[in-house]
Amino acid sequence: MQGAAGGRGTAPAVDADSLIHVSVRDTDWDGVRLHVVTGKGGTGKTTVAAALALALASNGRPVLLMEVEGRQGIAQLFDVPPLPYEERRVASAPADDGRPGGDVFALAVDPQSALIEYLQMFYNLRQAGRALTKLGVVDFATTIAPGLSDVLLTGKAAEAVRRKSGGSFVYGAVVMDAPPTGRISRFLNISLEVSGLARVGPIRGHADTVQSVIRSPQTAVHFVTLLEEMPVQETLDGIAELREVGRGGIKPGGIVVNMMREAELADRGTLSRVTLGSKARDAHAIEVALKAAGLRDDADLAADLADELADEAHTARSQRSQRRRLDQPKQPCYELPLIKDGIDLAALYKLAQALRDQGAA
């Protein structure tokens, strides 16, 4: 069912599950434990990653939300001080069907800290770590050594996915706010690139381990987009590239259409009736309405509103055609509303619920 066309993601917003109380929910991504969230800049991928983490935590298990680009976007989103290199609780998911929600932990991974941690974990090189930092080796290794930094970042995610305590996984799921679409294939495939560069050795071994997680059914890569030409194109290109580069091993996940305006959701019907090239007729109809509403008779106002309406209709039309293009890859699509007054915790809960209603978590 995962990744199948016409998955529940494309179902109407009212979900049967919210009416029939079932204890075990099916979701489109059962079995996936590493959710990689990518998207073109400006599409709101950090917000979607956070909402997805909350949605997944509603299943009752703790979820780790991690960011890798040093922007401290998660801290800003949850309105907490900048995150250190440490897993910190930032929110709790609401209870679901009487079950308590799980906690969402957040972590800002930076390659330097990840490298030092790696040295400590695997080689007990605590002292050396300090010396290496001083000498600039850590800086070198993480900023210059090709691909090493990406291996360390994906490596941390893989470690969190596999981490166990008392025989069971510590996290029910890990959500990664990943680099943008243009870089995602290289980012996830970097371990292979390193494998090519380092034919043997510990980095090679580490890279192979990371690849085995990323290339397993436990991992899905979700794409966040807006209904605009460029983000949609990048999403389609990104999915195609992932399929090609991943050679079937890296699995594209869902497509999240973000920031849909209410008008786009509610007025699709009416807007589709606005015909291009008959602005005069539209203006006349609007003038009639303005009069009926008791607004001062103002032919110019009607004409201006008709212009505006034509613009909106044009936008709605092109958005509809962009939306259709998103059906091409046959991945589940989810639609999230535009939050007008800035994203706060309440807004994240709302988005999380929308993702759950549509079967994404």
Add this chain to the structure above:
Amino acid sequence: MSEPQVRGGRPVSAAPLVVDRLIDDRRTRIIVCCGSGGVGKTTIAAAIGLRAAERGRHVVVLTVDPARRLAQSMGLTSLDNTPRPVNGIRAGGAGSMHAMMLDMKRTFDEIVESHADPDRAAQILANPFYQSLSSSFAGTQEYMAMEKLGQLRRADEWDLIVVDTPPSRSALDFLDAPQRLGRFLDGRLLRLLVAPARLGGRTGLRMLNAGFSLVTGAITKIIGSQLLRDVQTFVSAMDTMFGGFRERAEYTYRLLRAPGTAFLVIAAPEHDALREASYFVERLEQEDMPLAGLILNRVHRSPAARLSAARSLAAAEALQDADNGESTSLGITALRLHAERMHQAESERRLARRFTAAHPLVPMAQVPAQPDDVHDLIGLRVIGASFAGN
């Protein structure tokens, strides 16, 4: 720059940024467009280039990763690292426009080829570490963009260079990149890596040498001995070029701070994009880079702004209640959409005001949202028209 208006001790608006003034000033030789991803940076860079060319400048636009159709609109069909003339410029022979797309690997190869004799160059180009460094190091793109900028400036064939910066994972990486890569390639770490082989026999350096082996030992543990060997071979081969690298990096950095350079920060009227813009502005100020102003792209305006959102919504509701059927349904939709657009415009204005309150000295220009993605010269010209100010 004129003083911002001050009322009641608090600045209420920054001076307007008139891009035309910037591009008409012959002393402006470089315009660097920076900003977070998804704000239309490449489009703005192209529009500035076109506008300047049509106002008589000889322009080259250096772009890093344009959308395919935008690239085609400028006549770029391949990523071939060479400035190509853009056809269809309306300059009456006075101005011209070229555009090029950066090929970072090729740019790096060219540096190697111009600094080393053919044998050594071939050796470097074949080195696995070099190949990886030149195509995938996270900072290579930034560094090569700046290197290319330096080359274009030195070539002196154009009197205005417009640069579209890479969508850096962390803001303004490109400012660090020249120094960082220069420091690395020139640095003592690399010397350390190759030093043991060189210093092996000298007793006086034995202590030092022990330190070296500790470090190389640790590095071997991390990256493996085969990769370390590749790095060492690479470093030995590059040895003669290091000084050159640092010099070039410093040249580019000086160029960025020179009086003929203007930085423009591009943002969209959205919370996140403006927060990033604030960061860019502060960072540029810290680095003493010549910031010309902020371009707020994709601003929504209404042709019927005289009808307020509240009145529009009230009218829509009144019509809804009256239930006139089909006869007013289009009007209701128009009124509701109008109210929504007015709300959007208001929230954009609020965000812009907040930015200006925090950065009262940064001039701002606004570019209206376009109904379609821009991918031809006509669209670029429409955007350029908003550079006149007012």
